[in-house]
Amino acid sequence: MPLPTGDITWPPPYLAPALDAMHTWDTWWSGDPDRLEQLYGGRSGGAPDPRRLQYAGGVVGRIARWWWGTPIAPGERRTKMHVPIAGDLCGGSADLLFSEPPTFTVDDTTTQARLDKLTDDGMLATLQTAAEVGAALGGVYLRPVYDTDIADRPWIDAVHADRGIPEFRWGRLAAVTFWRVVGEEDGQVWRHLERHEPGVILHGLYQGTRDRLGRPVPLEDNPATAGFAGAVTEEGAIPTWYGGLDVAYVPNQSSRRWRSAPRLQDLGRSDLDGIEPLMDSLDETYSSWMRDIRLGKGRIVVPNAYLQSTAPGRGASWNPDQEAYAGLNMLARPDASGQLTVAQFAIRVQEHRDTAEDLVNQILRSAGYSGQTFGIGGDVAVTATEVTARERRSMTTRGRKILRWRPALAHVIEALLAVDQAVFGTSLVPQRPTVEFADSVQEDPLSLANTADVLRRAQAASTDTLVRMAHPEWDDTQVAAEVERIQQEQGMAVPDPMQSGALS
Incomplete structure (x- = not known):
């Protein structure tokens, strides 16, 4: 199937539910309070609360009723806090999988020696990043890439799930089109499409708008794609020197949300799927806790007679360290209306702590992890057996993810060896390696x-x-x-x- 030739909606409309969900997960994963307010509509300072949208039905009304969708009261500064537990979850998932490098073994000794050089520490860093991205967005693509101007070997590159248009057949990736924006000017958007099919990669440059792909233009028209112009054939293709598809898709976990959507059901599920309301409540709890601390600060209300004029037009001030005040006969008034008033509110520490801990435990449990993995749950276990017992839920989740990562890594490593042989002329035999993951708990x-x-x-x-x-x-x-x-x-x-x- 070739690249698109007509002006179509981009990204394709059928992917909208998945891309919207990935945008939500990415916002929580980023840990940016500004993005959370923009996502849920709580940025409009001075807007009435509740707003009209909060009475609406459907997705819009449900999102507007979240705590992050509550606007800031008129005249007040933003005091909402964000607890970056989404980043902790995704980072912890990557640590469970790739805290130590996996081992790749093949039968041929020459190929094994070259494979050991290709799978160095740089690949481990890529796999750790890919695992964290996959845990956040529900999946990640792996592909071999090379550039003879900057390296003497190929390497593995990770493509985020929201930058690929996949095509599955019988639950397996049959083709995928990666896309990126390479230029924007005067409302015009230039996109580079890179379609991977068995044996070839098709490249195309399109000039369109924010929601339309537009018309194809020569690759030379943009510096980001000019380098491909001299390498592609008349059909715009570059060979991969690998018989099958050179891209592997790694779903994070089996999907629940799109089970009945034929074109989306093979996409993975994020670790954050379904726990967004809990994370919203956790942020509300911590913000309430910090609000108690702000209100609990001791304040002294003094009468006007205690104030000392600073200068005309510059107000007045009060010195709390002054020991004597002259001419303040008002201290003896029987109604005591001019006395100092101390305001000190209670801080509900225990109530907030218990609520926050319960929310955190529920978030971890729903995401498939044990509290011990994130330093919650008492003393550290002494032996590896005890650690495994306490982190059984995390180990089970890790085992499910390994079942998806192992065949994907074996596939992409075989494609990497084929590229290394064809481009760099190494004397090896491309073959699929055996992939073994190291134990995450060491005795x-x-x-x-x-x-x-x-x-x-x-x-x-x-x-x-x-x-x-x-x-x-x-x-x-x-x-x-x-x-x-x-x-x-x-x-x-x-x-x-x-x-x-x-x-x-």
Whole structure:
């Protein structure tokens, strides 16, 4: 299927529900109070409260009735606080998946050596960013890219879910069109469309408006796409040197919202889906808490006689450290109307703390995580077994996400090896690797040592088994060398008598 040729609505209308939801999740993830007020319509300072929209039905009325949709009262400054728990959730999801780099193994030794160079720390940083974006927007695209002017190898690039128009077939990504705005001037918008199909990438530049794609124009017309002009064929295509689709889509979790929408049902679900009202209530709770603190500040109301004129037109002031005031006979008045008045309101600390903690726990539980993962729930566990038990819900969520990340990573790494062979001429055999994720919870070294000591004294494990237990990341060669060193130090490295007799 080629790139669009006519002036159509962009993005396609059928994607509007998904893009609107992604915009909401992105706003919460950004942690910007200004964007939250703009999203829910609470920025109109001085507007009447309640507003007419808050009585409306449907989505507009429901959104306007949120706390972030309440306008600021006339004459008051904005005192709304935002708790960035959405960012903590998405960042914690990425940490659970890629706190340590995954391992990629292939059968060919030459390919494995090259693969180790391609999957360096830079790829781990990309995967961490992609995992956080996917947790926020419901999914992320991975693709191999290269630029011979800045690097001697290809690398993995992540494309956000709201910048792709996917096409699924039987639940699998069959093609995708990425788009970006490369220029805006006098109401005109230039968009670069990049369509990925099996074996090729189609590039096109379009001049249109904010909601219309417009007409196709030459790639040379914009500096952002001029570099593709000399590389594309007459059809505007660039080969990928990979037989299948060179893009992998990683859904965060299975979708609930678009289950009945045929063209949206394969999109992923954000970790923030469904907990927006809880996050709104959490912000309201913390803002109320801070309001109590502001109102609870001690204030002294003094009579006019206590004030000292500063200068004509500059008002008056009162010095609370002055010890004596002359001519204030009003202090003896029986009605005490001129006395000092101290205003001190109570601060409801415990009520706000309990409400906030309950909301946070409900948010984490609804998102699929345990409080222990985010430092909530008492003392830190001592052993890895206890940690796993306390974070069971988080570990279960991590396992579900790994089921989606593992095949996507294997697919995109195979495409990366194909690009490396074709563009950079490396002598390797492109093949799909085996992907293994590291344990997110590492056993304490002291606990491992105690376990190994008990097994050795019980003669329940060999030296080889104990070394593998203490160093699960070692390969067979490292384990064998360590076993040999231990046997030599303990005087157990005795020659085999059967072999000695054979030699004699």
